[in-house]
Amino acid sequence: MTRRPAALRLACGLCLLSAPALAADPPAATAASAPPADLRSPEQRDTRHSAYSLPQSTWALNVGALGIGGGDVFAKLGVAYGVGGGVQLELNLAHVGVGLMNFAAQWHFVDTRYFDLGAGLGFWYGHGDWFWIARGVTRDVVSKLDVIRVPIALTASAPLLRWLQLDLTVGYTYGEIFGEFGDEGSIFHDAQIGARQLTFRPGVRWFMSPRTSLDLSAHLPAYTSLPIELAGDTGETRYRKVPFSDSWSVEAALRSSLTPNVFGNLRLHYGNVANALYGASLYPSFELEIRL
Numbered sequence: 001m002t003r004r005p006a007a008l009r010l011a012c013g014l015c016l017l018s019a020p021a022l023a024a025d026p027p028a029a030t031a032a033s034a035p036p037a038d039l040r041s042p043e044q045r046d047t048r049h050s051a052y053s054l055p056q057s058t059w060a061l062n063v064g065a066l067g068i069g070g071g072d073v074f075a076k077l078g079v080a081y082g083v084g085g086g087v088q089l090e091l092n093l094a095h096v097g098v099g100l101m102n103f104a105a106q107w108h109f110v111d112t113r114y115f116d117l118g119a120g121l122g123f124w125y126g127h128g129d130w131f132w133i134a135r136g137v138t139r140d141v142v143s144k145l146d147v148i149r150v151p152i153a154l155t156a157s158a159p160l161l162r163w164l165q166l167d168l169t170v171g172y173t174y175g176e177i178f179g180e181f182g183d184e185g186s187i188f189h190d191a192q193i194g195a196r197q198l199t200f201r202p203g204v205r206w207f208m209s210p211r212t213s214l215d216l217s218a219h220l221p222a223y224t225s226l227p228i229e230l231a232g233d234t235g236e237t238r239y240r241k242v243p244f245s246d247s248w249s250v251e252a253a254l255r256s257s258l259t260p261n262v263f264g265n266l267r268l269h270y271g272n273v274a275n276a277l278y279g280a281s282l283y284p285s286f287e288l289e290i291r292l
Contacts, residue, residue, distance in 0.1 A: 038210035039257055040159065043291070046255060047080075047088065049203055049217055050167050051118030051157035053108040054082030054291070060090075064265070064287030068249065068274050073191070076287060086111070086118075101125045116157045120171075124149035126193070145179035147194045162207070167217070169201040177227050191276045192247060196239070198223040211257040219249045219271070246272045263289040 037043050045052050047060075054060055062078035072078075077094035086108035092100075103123045110117035126147040153171035160166060177194040203217030224242040249271025256264050265287040274283040 037260060039207055039213050039255065040162070040165070044257060044260070044263070046205075046213070046215070047106065049155070049169060049201060049215075050165075051108055051110070051116040051155045053086050053088035053106045053118065054080060056082050056084035058082040059292040061290045061292070062287055064285060066278065066283060066285040067267075067287075068191075068269050068271070068277060068283070068285070072285075072287070073193070073277065100127075114158060114160065116159075118155045118157070120151070120153040120155065122149075122151045124151070124193075145177055147178075148174075148176045149193060150174045164207070165205040167201075167203040167205070169199075169203075171199050171201070173197045173199070191273055192224065192226060192242065194227060195242065195247075196223075196225045197221050197247070213255045215251075215253040215255065217251050217253075219251070220244075221247045249273055261291045263291075265289065 039045060042052075042055050043058075047053055058081070060078070060080040062076055062080070064072055064076040064078075065074075067073055067076060072092070075094040076092055078090055078092050080088055080090035082088050088106040088108075090104045090106075092102040101124070104120065105122070106118055106120045108116065108118045124147070126145075126149075151171060151173040153169050155167060155169040158166045173195065175194040175196050199219060199221045201217055201219055203215060206214045208214060221242075221244065224244075224247045225239040226242055227239055249269060251267055251269050253265060253267040258264055267285045267287075268282070269285060270282050272281065275281045277283075
């Protein structure tokens with residue numbers, strides 16, 4: 001008779017010991033609640049023509065060619081770093097290698113669920129005598145020139161839906177060309193690198209899958225002026241207004257996440273600037289980005 005109470009007490013004790021383990025939530029449930037990173041996440045979203053910047057302590061290496069923008073024209077070997085507080089700094093080492101210097105900074109200062117604002121400031125300098133990739137007559141003309149370009153921009157991004165984002169950039173570029181050239185012009189002049197320009201750039205991004213997006217944007221200058229005569233006895237510079245038909249361009253870009261930290265970008269440009277740079281109005285460019 002004494003064995004039954006002892007056995008009963010032992011069974012009750014085992015039940016009490018096992019109860020907390022049964023009531024606890026499984027650890028896997030917490031881990032599963034975190035959404036996987038995609039092209040809209042802070043770690044992977046595109047900082048080009050958008051309000052966004054790199055996350056803090058994140059490095060980005062960009063290798064590309066045949067771009068038409070001031071920051072990636074000709075070639076790009078970019079190094080960017082997320083300083084923190086929404087600030088990103090960038091240097092194009094490829095430009096340094098061909099006699100050009102290109103620095104840029106971005107600041108993502110308004111961050112909400114459906115609306116973001118960012119500002120950008122750059123400095124671009126070209127010394128024609130260092131521009132070794134030019135040949136022949138172009139080399140002779142460019143060697144007499146120095147170019148300064150200072151772009152400033154304000155960009156709004158609106159991720160309205162999981163698969164749709166709208167962007168709008170308002171920018172002004174101050175350009176100056178120092179030196180002498182005649183009627184033959186220069187590659188800096190023809191490509192409008194030394195222009196003073198007020199522009200609007202609307203864009204739309206479709207996130208076709210977590211790893212692929214399509215970006216369509218247009219470069220729409222409201223005002224563009226270029227120097228047409230420099231030096232002389234007076235040292236004055238005259239400017240002429242460039243018609244809209246010679247300064248607008250459009251771009252279609254496909255961005256794909258090859259791995260969580262490697263992104264491929266294939267772009268198609270159309271416009272008079274592409275024709276001045278590469279001899280064709282319709283021209284492709286590419287870029288590979290690695291984030292660390």
